[in-house]
Amino acid sequence: MKRLFTLPAFAAVLVLGGCIPSIGPEKEEVIQENEDVEQETVLIPEVQLNEQYYRTLLPFKKSATRGLIVNQVYSKYDIEEVEEGLLRLSAKHFDPNDHFFQEGQFIDEKTAIHWLSRSSKFDDGLNPPINDKMTPxxxxxxxxxxxxxxxEQNYYVKTGDKKVGLAGISIGLAMNSVYYQRDAAEAKIPDKTIEQQGMKMAETIVQRMRKLDGVGDVPITVGLFKQQSRNSIVPGTYFAQxxxxxxxxxPNGxxxxxxxxxxxxxxxDVDNYRDVNERFEKVKQDINDYFPGFISVVGTAFYSDNNLESIKINVPIQFYGKNEVVALTQYMTSLIMKYYPKTEVEVSITxxxxxxxxxxxxxxxxxxSIHIYSY
Incomplete structure (x- = not known):
């Protein structure tokens, strides 16, 4: 197992950033109230990492549908993004500064399995029916x-002294862009069809959610996510909410x-991303000038409303020694400061x-901020 070490400053390059906020009590004990559901005591962590992250009610409760995602969503990148993207959509309606997060607790595993099935298997299945006479x-x-x-994601707010109540629910629907059948050719699904089917299913799910115990009349946010093909190395994104x-x-439109x-x-699509692509090529060239022969740098840029929001860069190397890792990390840090002074960046050297x-x-x-791992 590797241990994580935070490096001290190396000249002007390795200066640590991102101080931890002042910490008072570690947690606050409150009563969680849900309509038609038994009350229970939960804890609210005192520290919020930053304004983008919700504080999570403790003890942590896994969603009943969590285990299903591995079988249904093809790419590991989509598995992460279908949840993280829904958090971003939720933040537009449920402010992270005064809302608290909990994984979805209202759609149980049996219900999820039924809804994700074909209507020819279960009456409440949302996917289209088939029969034995149909060819692949x-x-x-x-x-x-x-x-x-x-x-499913649930959001709570304080409703009084030492109490929190359900304030909102977010639902993300991961839609296939490619349909795979055993012993049959894959079939791409048109974007328009994905959109139409997703909106139709979303309306049905919202109506069903209103009938589940504990949901009540809270606002609900719905997002449609287009997942990528199995061999994609970039995640899909939400395309409608x-x-x-x-x-x-x-839904209100x-x-x-x-x-x-x-x-x-x-x-x-170089013309659409010329600037970020040129800067990335310069980073690659600068690295190869000083660490030639064994580094292959790849990255992923994330755009929102046509604006560059963040970049993740992966630098795979052959391990020759800790000094080499430190030297490369130092140099990569200087390149980040040079080429991405105003952009959120994450660099993983592996x-x-x-x-x-x-x-x-x-x-x-x-x-x-820089961290060096050690065995």
């Missing part, structure tokens, strides 16, 4: 599996979500032994 091609053309997974007002059972992940160096070092910088930070 007919299934691909007329009845592919559209809905792959359902993510809707807000369901308190007590309503239908749909809005486009403009998010995109771009693989760097970009092999296509070898066959696992992670070697981590460099992180928030968008507003002047200097990155």
């Amino acid at each position: 091609q007919e299934i691909s053309e007329k009845a592919p599996v559209y809905l792959a997974h359902i993510v 809707a807000y369901v007002d308190k007590g309503k059972d239908k 749909w809005k486009e979500v403009k998010e995109k992940f771009v693989l760097l160096p970009a092999s296509s 070898s066959g032994n696992g992670p070697e070092s981590l460099i992180t910088k928030n968008a507003g930070d002047e200097e990155p």
